[in-house]
Amino acid sequence: MRFDLAALRADPGRPFNLSQEVDLPHVEWRGEILRVLGPVRVAATAIYQEGEVSLKMSVRARVRRTCSRCLVELVEEVAEDSTPELHPDEIEGPYLELGPFIEAALRLGLSPKPLCAPGCLGICPECGADLNRERHREGCHGQTKRLDPRLAKLRELLDEPRSER
Secondary structure (H helix, E strand, C coil), X not given: CEEEHHHHHHCCCCCEEEEEEECCCEEEECCEEEEEEEEEEEEEEEEEECCEEEEEEEEEXXXXXXXXXXCXXXXXXEEEEECCCCCHHHCCCCEEECHHHHHHHHHHHCCCCCCCCCCCCCECCCCCCECXXXXXXXXXXXXXXXXXXXXXXXXXXXXXXXXHC
16 A cells, blocks of 8 residues: 655645555564454545645554453454654655555554453462453462562551551
8 A cells, every 4th residue: 555656746735545455464563473353444645745745544453462361362453543754754765655654553553451351350370260250269369368578567557556656
């Protein structure tokens, strides 16, 4: 997907629109390869004014992710509108290729910590049970709140009756 720079420069101030579905099988994000499900829907507008190209984009996609709490697979709907900065010295050749901008917009739209549901309980760090599907396992102490030993002194201060302070 690309804009013809000669056409943009020939008609300053006129918006040029592109709307297309782009095949992008995966996107790399934070060292992880994420699978994109189906085509990425892109709508882009480019305008050439005063020696510069301004670009506005809308990117829509479905990406396979993993819940950050319980590790269940989920599908995240990504919808990102962006206005990437274009510097004239970065634009080379006769075309403005949108591929890198599409990938960047897709990355911006991804949740930093995706959840399968807003109330996801996650996995117990003690017994490994998926708390969305089962209770704590036999003998697990995960349900009792343990105090961080570094905060024990603070707990003692808070438990003292007010008259002793």
